[in-house]
Amino acid sequence: MPMSGRHPIVDALAARPPWEPAPLTRALTRLSGTIRSVSATIDPTERRWHELVAQSLTAAEGDNGPPLWVALGDSTAQGIGASSIDHGWVSRLHAALHDAGRSHAIVNLSRSGAHSTHVIDEQLPLLDHLPYAASIVTICVGANDLVANPYAPRLTRRLERLAEAAPHGSILCTLPAPSFSPTARYVNRAVRRAAAEHGHLVAELGAHLLPPHRGLSADRYHPNDRGYDAWVRAFAEPMGIDPDLVPQRGTLTSATSDPEGRATRASG
Numbered sequence: 001m002p003m004s005g006r007h008p009i010v011d012a013l014a015a016r017p018p019w020e021p022a023p024l025t026r027a028l029t030r031l032s033g034t035i036r037s038v039s040a041t042i043d044p045t046e047r048r049w050h051e052l053v054a055q056s057l058t059a060a061e062g063d064n065g066p067p068l069w070v071a072l073g074d075s076t077a078q079g080i081g082a083s084s085i086d087h088g089w090v091s092r093l094h095a096a097l098h099d100a101g102r103s104h105a106i107v108n109l110s111r112s113g114a115h116s117t118h119v120i121d122e123q124l125p126l127l128d129h130l131p132y133a134a135s136i137v138t139i140c141v142g143a144n145d146l147v148a149n150p151y152a153p154r155l156t157r158r159l160e161r162l163a164e165a166a167p168h169g170s171i172l173c174t175l176p177a178p179s180f181s182p183t184a185r186y187v188n189r190a191v192r193r194a195a196a197e198h199g200h201l202v203a204e205l206g207a208h209l210l211p212p213h214r215g216l217s218a219d220r221y222h223p224n225d226r227g228y229d230a231w232v233r234a235f236a237e238p239m240g241i242d243p244d245l246v247p248q249r250g251t252l253t254s255a256t257s258d259p260e261g262r263a264t265r266a267s268g
Helices: 008-015 023-031 033-039 042-059 089-099 116-129 143-148 152-165 182-198 228-236
Strands: 068-073 105-108 136-140 171-173 201-203 255-257 263-266
Touching: 008 042, 008 116, 042 105, 068 089, 068 116, 089 105, 089 228, 116 152, 143 152, 152 171, 152 182, 171 182, 171 228, 182 201, 201 228
Parallel strands: 068 105, 068 136, 136 171, 171 201
Antiparallel strands: 255 263
């Protein structure tokens, strides 16, 4: 499927402006080569996900299309900070679903820098253009909101709106912050309440985080390969996956595979 002109979701992704860092990130990127090295992966990673989304939507056009998993949220759903897309949590759990006989085509609508309002106003509306309802919807967002404005009640109101707008049975993520953080406790209580009220599940991310010196990438903000283990374990339970059976690497880009994750030829 070409990247524009065939499907409204593909067109919407193609029309997104390039990633624009926040002012603080822009300043730090100029000063730090390590931060710059991670930031440099953002645009190519997003373009690769757009290609994978187009493949999944093509697979869904037939009469017997595969179940769909829609990933919404911020850079963590993109896998930024990992050594490749396939070391991020989405690709790893995608592979685990296939290994368990539950193959899904992945439609990753997330983007780096997203706030909760971006998910509500820009990402969730794209679900209306799916050929059929997604079997799995995961949403991981909120950290960028707090970086921009640390007033927690403002974020909880946004996350409550998000829970109301999300499809029934979505999987919402708690904040990627230690459970002893007062802000995290406050926000995460609101996430759990909103999830229960609207029939969603919760991925308890804070319970699985590594110490920062072990789980962060070179920019000291995004997770590294080991850090994404927390996302894998948090989402595995509500997705019905044994976290101990999740591979350390997915197959979305490390092999020539169909959208459901079946590798057909090892890459050279």
